[in-house]
Amino acid sequence: MFARAPSFWSAPGHFAATLLSPLGALVGAVTLHRMTKAGGAVPAVVICIGNPTVGGAGKTPTARALLKVLIARGARPFALLRGHGGREAGPLRVDPARHDAAAVGDEALLLAEVAPTIVARDRRAGAQLAVSSGASHIVMDDGFQNPSLLKDASLLVVDGSAGIGNGRVLPAGPLRAPLLPQVARADAVLVIGTGAAGAAVARAVAGTCPVLHGRIAPEDTRLAGARVLAFAGIGRPEKFFTSLREIGARVEIARAFPDHHPYAASEIAALLAQADASGVQAVTTTKDFARLTGPAFQALRPRIATLPVSLALDAPETFAALIETAEARAQARRA
Known part of the structure; x- marks a missing residue:
């Protein structure tokens, strides 16, 4: 519905939220009614x-x-x-x-x-x-x-x-x-x-x-002490930047994109050029890295580090x- 969460979603009492609340009440009622329907069972x-x-x-x-x-x-x-x-x-x-x-x-x-x-x-x-x-x-x-x-x-x-x-x-x-x-x-x-x-x-x-x-939790600390350009197109990119800082990485440049952002090779090339010009390592999430596939990204992927995380x-x-x-x-x- 939204590429990025509207700022008023985190601001109680905002006039936009108040204005939209009748529609929200309708959406909520429809969703709850839908959830009462019986689902099909499988033998698992x-x-x-x-x-x-x-x-x-x-x-x-x-x-x-x-x-x-x-x-x-x-x-x-x-x-x-x-x-x-x-x-x-x-x-x-x-x-x-x-x-x-x-x-x-x-x-x-x-x-x-x-x-x-x-x-x-x-x-x-x-x-x-x-x-x-x-x-x-x-x-x-x-x-x-x-x-x-x-x-x-x-x-x-x-x-x-x-x-x-x-x-x-x-x-x-x-x-x-x-x-x-x-x-x-x-x-x-x-x-x-x-x-x-x-x-x-x-x-x-x-x-x-x-x-x-x-x-x-990050699964390793290989980037501890590294100066990085961090980019992420996930639901909350700031969580990724925080995780990097927590392991000791120095986030010199942070670039946030919408969740599930379909990167173009030209965007990644520009990010890598910025990282090279600043003398820092480009790093992204494993989720973002999974979207960098195909011939257009083949030469770019080895230049990007990732930070694996787990629950x-x-x-x-x-x-x-x-x-x-x-x-x-x-x-x-x-x-």
């Missing part, structure tokens, strides 16, 4: 990683972490997502050797590094393909508000620094529907990172469902509890 355990707002919150790192836990438990999980930013409607199984971000989206490529991944705008059809391919568990990256597929458990992810913004529903604010009715349909809320906004969400939902905490839960055992809840429900509905 379905766990959804969603968020109550639009914008980046950390769903994909959370889905990757959950897939790894499932694999360690001996399961055969598949990832399932719409493939935002990709042209393929699916359902199709992602093959990183054949598919690029323009085809399936950058998030699909990141998930496919961990487990077999299905892209499908029709989530139920995608789940059926996963099951026919041998999936024991399906981890949905987004789709919480989409009722087409029956979910055995759902985890809502909230960014600790952004929370739910001004607390209003699209287009008046970032919420997809009113918060508490969404939370009532989830099994837990995961607040990623710290901040007053995330703490406020945790307090608001504490009586409705369990609240988990975690953070997005670190404060209480790692909570994922086991979520999985066991989902498995129990799946077993009960099959009985």
Whole structure:
């Protein structure tokens, strides 16, 4: 809906939000009504990683972490997502050797590094393909508000620094529907990172469902002490710049682009020229790097560093509890 989040989404009481709030009330009511529809079931355990707002919150790192836990438990999980930013409607199984971000989206490529991944705008059809391919568990990256597929458990992810913004529903604010009715349909809320906004969400939902905490942590410190030009086209680019500073990198130039920005080779060449002129290293996210594929980027990619990150839960055992809840429900509905 928006390439960048409007500034009034984070400003309670802003006149634009007030003006748009009647439309937001309508959008919220329609979304909540849609969420009450019965979804189609598949013979696999379905766990959804969603968020109550639009914008980046950390769903994909959370889905990757959950897939790894499932694999360690001996399961055969598949990832399932719409493939935002990709042209393929699916359902199709992602093959990183054949598919690029323009085809399936950058998030699909990141998930496919961990487990077999299905892209499908029709989530139920995608789940059926996963099951026919041998999936024991399906981890949905987004789709919480989409009722087409029956979910055995759902985890809502909230960014600790952004929370739910001004607390209003699209287009008046970032919420997809009113918060508490969404939370009532989830099994837990995961607040990623710290901040007053995330703490406020945790307090608001504490009586409705369990609240988990975690953070997005860099996987290495190779860029510690380096002077860098950092660029990112993700939901919240400033989080990437902060992560670089936290490992000791010196962010001399920071360039933010819209989420899922389709880079042109000329844009990347210009960024690299600026980095060279300033005597700094160009660096981006693994998600952005996944979009720099094809012959036009072949000579540019080796000159760009990345900062891999992963989800670190404060209480790692909570994922086991979520999985066991989902498995129990799946077993009960099959009985």
